[in-house]
Amino acid sequence: MSNLFSTLHISGTALNVNQSAINVVSNNIANMNTEGYHKQKVNLSALTIDIPVGNNINSQINTDAGVEITSIERYSTDFLNSYYNDQITEQSYLNEQKNTMTNIANVFDDLEEQGLDAALQAFYDAINNLNQTPNDMNARIAFTKAVSTLVKAMNKVSKRLDDTEEGNNGNGKSKESLNHSKIKSTIEGLNQSFDELAGINKMLANSQTGSLENNALLDKRDTILKEIAQYGDFDTEIQFDGTVKLSLGGINIISGEGVEGYLGVETAIKYDEYCENIDIENTNTSNAVITFGKNDEIKYHNLNKRFDTGLIGGILDSTNTVKEIKGDLDTLAKTIADTFNEIQTREGAYYIANVDGNIELTNENIDDYKIFITNDNTNTITAENISVNPLLLQDDGYNKIAAAYFPDNNPDINAVGNADNIIAMLNTRNTANSIEKMYDGIIGEITSSYESKTNEAAMQDSVVQTLDNKISEQTGVNLNEEITDLIKFQNAFTASARVFNVCNNVLDTLVRLGE
Amino acid sequence: MDFHSLMDIMNKEIVLYADMRELFAAKKLIIIQNEVNKLSEIDSRIIEHVKRIEKVNEERIKLTGGTHLNITTLINLARKKAPQYICNLERYKEQFSTLSKEISELYKENLELLEYGISLTDKSVNIIIGVLSPKKTNYSKHGKESVSNVVLSTIVRVV
Known part of the structure; x- marks a missing residue:
């Protein structure tokens, strides 16, 4: 590879890398106060290309050709996120x-x-x-x-x-009374979150892993999962491409891009009538009964027991x-x-x-x-x-x-x-x-x-706040930390640049010696 | 001139320059991966290595009567005084030439990458300082206006 080619190519790749890295820094700062945003950093590696040797196009050698972006890494703490979501449910x-x-x-x-x-x-x-x-x-x-x-x-x-x-x-x-209730609007909100999560899954499956776009989708995914966690104790399984499988006590709700079904809510009296018809043991104690199905076809008739925690569990228990x-x-x-x-x-x-x-x-x-x-x-x-x-x-x-x-x-x-x-x-x-x-x-x-409920809730608020701070420390954007790192880079790079002067004489000697 | 001693010295020089090539290659990866903590470490090793090369260079110059002679000149001298060393010297010439090209290329690449690293951090520092520095306060008929200078960008160009 000629020196001219090397220099031009490295300049080109470095310029692109430079632009992308600046974008990531800007993105971090712009989203410094965005809830759910995870700090990102650019990972670089040496770029190699195959160049032909002589006139034979089948004969190639692999050589260095500058620098490329391997990925834009998103700081994430899957374990903490999972634990955090459990605590949000509670x-x-x-x-x-x-x-x-x-x-x-x-x-x-x-x-x-x-x-x-x-x-x-x-x-x-x-x-x-x-x-x-x-x-x-x-x-x-x-x-x-x-x-x-x-x-x-x-x-x-x-x-x-x-x-x-x-x-x-x-x-x-009364159905009308149920339609105006908190449980009804809560269930509707949760169903919307299901649709949003399925939409995010679809976009994640089609986006390039390690890109800014992919990372933004992962942030949205985690934000929606956090919202869903507020409703109840859902099981989540993150796939290799970042998509998530969502289930509730063994009932599959979202896998890939599709929503398997939606939650519904019935009056206790209708549920009782249903139980008489199909001889199901009626264990419901609330005025409302949660169901699950799709296109008006109910697959599961009483999910109240599966909502023993979360917002929905809290509302049902109020009865x-x-x-x-x-x-x-x-x-x-x-x-x-x-x-x-x-x-x-x-x-x-x-x-x-x-x-x-x-x-x-x-x-x-x-x-x-x-x-x-x-x-x-x-x-x-x-x-x-x-x-x-x-x-x-x-x-x-x-x-x-x-x-x-x-x-x-x-x-x-x-x-x-x-x-x-x-x-x-x-x-x-x-x-x-x-x-x-x-x-x-x-x-x-x-x-x-x-008093006891107020104290328990306050203690749990404190637990969630502590975890929130912990996650923010690890994944959030801290301007002081960013600028400290950058100044460290500046100093290290400037010091390193001086080393080139030290090498000049020796290289000159080598070049002259080899003539 | 003691050609036997000269061969020893040149042999040492080739080993030292080959090591230097490895150090430069390692430095390139360190710059690319922004491992600033390792950067000063590799620079120290390079400086130590340069000193060792300079010491050997001095020995060679001393042996050649205080003058820096290139290898082509040394081959010509050997043809007259010690032809048995010509073959070795020709081999050294080829090795020095290859090392010279490779080390120079790595040197330029490292220099360029470092310049872009400096440029990148300068721009990033400016962005953050822009965010941290107090904003001009603008007033309209509705009172104080707050304007954010930060622009969200999602443009990615991966080479």
Whole structure:
């Protein structure tokens, strides 16, 4: 190879390399703050070409011809990325649980002034007033109003809890309710990510490994995988060409460029009907049921168990959380109703029969004297259906409140002022399992659960943040580091350039010697 | 002139120049792969090697009466005074000629690659300094305007 050819060719290759390397540096800096961007560097190697010897085109020798770009290396940490995605899944789950508990806590906090706590307090205050003046009309009317307020407060809390759950998973019955729920929009978002990942797979399969374009696609792939990891515990398998296989508990979702199917969501009631038809054991506990299929053909009917973590797991689990709190609230409502209905209707309790103040036993048509009844003709009282006996709210209904109590069932007509029954109602406050203590127990449970979920979520946020920093350290662009490296190069190159002067004389001697 | 000693010295020189060719080839790879830590190491070895060559050169010049004689002249001298060494000297001439071409070529390649390395790092440093240095603040009727000078490029030319 002639010196002239060598010089020109090396200049050409070096210029191209120079341009590409500058582009990579610019790209690194331009994307310094881009989330998911991985730092890149140019890998170079000596370029060799085959040149013919003499006139025989079949006779060639391999010789140096400058420099070429082997690859544009992307700093990546596959192990850390995988671990990071696992932690993101857990983070999303815990944050969703925290959100559910925050919503539940807000239901009780928002109602603090006019809610259950205040209503219970007002209810006992009204009983106390009635105890002072048992035959006073105003005290009796105030008592019935306090009962109404307590009932409304319980109905309201129950409704708010239902709304919270409906917002997450629908009401379990109506398709329209499901369509407006968080689980529906979340599933739709996840399906979009599936399409995006399949699109990236297609582009990756057709791009040149080690190029800027390929690296940008790998960044996008990792960003989408990070998004998908937020939804649930998906399995990923990176292929040699950078494409990724995605599956969920053995169900293949994406392989290569194709999406095998999409996630769907059904109401619990529809799923129940389906289970009756095909005799599948119904283990669903949420209002929503996740399905998987393609073109309206469902392949898997209940994937709820596969979503035991991640955002979707957190949303599905909110049904149980809300149901637990509602169950406690229903027990409270039933206890209130049973406790006061029993005192009101027990043998020996007396009410005022007429405006003259005559008293009569309450043991005839006993249901007419109950304070609390259901508003939906069912037998079991819940926080949702508890209501005031409408007979007590009629014009003279207040007279039906049994204030007096004569255990020997022999009323003394002169003992109208006897408030023993009201005292019995008041004494329910002092028992070990009092209604107020039950309510405090519910609030305590909510507070404790809220704090515990908040702490767990905060700890997991911290874990994810630490990993994020670690990945950024290893793959992110650090300008200080870049410029330090470059200055190191500058100094090393400049020092090396001086060595050429040292070699000049010896080379001159060699050339002259060989003449 | 002691041709026997001259043969020994030239033999040493050929070995030393052959080693130098290897050092230059190694340096080329180091420059290409931007292994700056190895660069100073190979440069030190080259400098040490140059010193050794210079020492042997001096010995040869001393042997030839303080004058630098090229190998063609030495062959002519041998024809008159010691023809038995002509064959060796002709072989040395060919070896020196080959080494001379190869080392010169590597020298030029290394020099060029290094110049481009310097140019590349200079440009990269300027890009980063441009990003790090405070921007001029422009004001419009809407208030302060922030303009990024960084241009995202995805152009790749692989040779």
